[in-house]
Amino acid sequence: MEIKEDMIFDKKRSRMYHDIKSITLFVPSTLPSNTSGIEKPIGTFKYSDLVKVFRANPENAIWFNAENDAQHKNLADAFELWLFNSYITKVSNAGDSRLDDIYGGAQQGILAAAQTSADLIEYEYNLWSF
Structure with missing residues (x-):
């Protein structure tokens, strides 16, 4: 998965914001059915559209917290809180x-x-x- 975002510094609040623009899904290069061995994009989705889908389907759009069963969150909240690891x-x-x-x-x-x-x-x- 690839996330495209803008980093914006708000002078009035003295805070850095991460504004997610889009999310692209890829077929992994290590998948046995991917014979080319190259990551292939499946689709790119506007983040604001995904948030609407996540909020409309709270029972399916769940970020699981492996450390605390009582703290599972909606995927929209997980992205907003940056609960993912990336580079x-x-x-x-x-x-x-x-x-x-x-x-x-x-x-x-x-x-x-x-x-x-x-x-x-x-x-x-x-x-x-x-």
Whole structure:
């Protein structure tokens, strides 16, 4: 799954917001029926449309909390609260390229993703330093 979002800093509230724009589902490259060995996109969905579906189907759109059975949440709430684990695959650039394409390989792409994540954390931290 790939999530596209905008990071927005609200000057009035001094807060960083993550505005999810879309979610793309992929067929995993490791799936036995995927003979090409390449991730293939199944579909891209506008996040606001998915929220409506999640809210309309609360019995099926459940994020399971493995640590606490009393804290299962709706998938819309789980995305809003960032209860998922992810890594950065692409940042805005002129060529619309992924990090592994820019840096020349999967291993360098992973290192670039970690560095980009650290840079974003430092950027947000510096917003608070006066």
